[in-house]
Amino acid sequence: MKLLRILGGLTAAGLGAAAWGYSELTKFELKEYTLPLLPKGTLRGKPEFRLLHLSDLHMIPGQETKIAWVSALDALEPDLVVNTGDNLSDQQAVPDTLRALGPLLTRPGLFVFGTNDYWAPQPVNPFKYLLGKKREPSYVDLPWRGMRAAFMEHGWRDANQARHEFKVGNVRLAAAGVDDPHHDLDDYSEIAGPPNEDADLSLALLHAPEPRVLEKFADDGYQLSLSGHTHGGQICLPGSRALVTNCGIDRDRVQGLHDFGPMKMHVSNGLGTSKFAPVRIFCRPSATLLKITEVD
Template sequence: MSTVGNLARLAAGTVALGAAGLGYAAGIERRHWTLRKVELPVLEPGAEPLRILHLSDFHLTPGQHAKMRWISALDRLDPDLVIDTGDNLAHPDAVPSVLGALGPLLDRPGAFVFGSNDYYGPTPKNPARYLRRGDTRRIHGEPLPWEDLRAGFREHGWVDATHSRQVVEAGGRTVLISGVDDPHLNLDRYPRIAGYDPAVDLRIGLTHSPEPRVLDGFAADGYDLVLAGHTHGGQLRLPGYGAIVTNCGIDRARARGASRWGSHTRLHVSAGLGTSPYTPVRFACPPEASLLTLVARPTSGDAGRGTPAHASEGVG
């Protein structure tokens, strides 16, 4: 067999493999909605567990009925508190879709901050931009009706944590929830919420994009837990390597899941439940919601050791 023939077959095989991978990423994995379960030891010794449902990055359009049904079904998890860290919208008519998807979850204690894709619609972009370190250009699409979404959330009793310090009762605990506007758009103003409040059982910080400058602020103020989204977990991950990029200032190892930030604060980054309509692919990074079970910290000197256990399971 000639060398030319071998090269031709190799090229054809590579193209076929690439096409199969793209078909899987676009047609299967991006719809494989998954529940990630995480246990985090952040409560006072002896405290009963508290369940938080962490949602992020729906990027909903009005026709995504299967995703909407999957989100609604999460109510059966019976969370004590629901947190939404933004990028809910991907279409100017999607507010009713978001509210409908959340459905009974809106009747539970909840809090939210918004992301860039609540304020501006998606636009076609060159995916290679995300691989260029230091490329901070922002390309905005059409304005989205984020005020309507905020009104819908607040009408159901959810608190807007954007640049505010809110106290919420959840699971029999008094929880301080503070947040910033989206650091990805440089809208964060942490000094507006800076400070320490000892008269609560738990302190939770919210940010859409997990930028280190914001995480440092929460850690310095003694927050127990910070919740974020934005990264999509990298969206495309390589087995044995992980996320290729994070699209923000944190390192690749923190692109999804739980980690420490400083000596006291735990960070949880959601890989989110959607993608931009212009890049509808995921690989080795299924869309997810997270059920965080907060448990008591160890009482011994082991409190600063180890990492929280993770377990993911497909749902629907």
């Protein structure tokens, strides 16, 4: 009887934790950081260059709270939107993804993809996840080509295996990105080399913050890398201390703003989860506003 009571208590605790973790999925947060990276005089009197970083929407049809929250981020008036992938978690999710991003698509933007843009999610073995083992993709195609076309028709630049140079307001940008390195879809040699030295701000884009790729961006002299994929750990201890990172980055840098050698690195918590793992523990979904200012 004592064993049954213990098992019953553990089951109840587990169900309670799962229910709480599910309720956290729509408690979206906006994180903000200020970064002095721009040469003096770049902003010509403006206080900052506002970069909105989104990642890991993992959209499922009918997620109206998420759609409303993401679309309302346009009120922040970002100068640039950067989307670091894993937008989809369902084969029918492209229309709602475009609804969520709709107002932001009118802003200058850059994007790279993760494997959950290309291939549908599949059930997760929680023990494999907690042991940090890489999972094989389902290879069930998602309609990413139509989503990519819509992004580009609105003016967002595809940074998968590409370099871009353009100007937003008074800020000259140099950006480069790779396809998802978590499943070895990247080829850094295609975009290798320092950013244009005339750029005011240089950005490195990749879905998963894999150190082997971050090292190359840092060595080439990029100022700021932007990535997602980790979901901030997703299932964390109090204080948002991650148990696993689901990639090669260390747990201390699984979310937020950190240094990676001479380069700044921002890893997004992301805004969703796989539909087969709808839970977050001590790790709420978020987007990030990076306020890029002039150096002192």
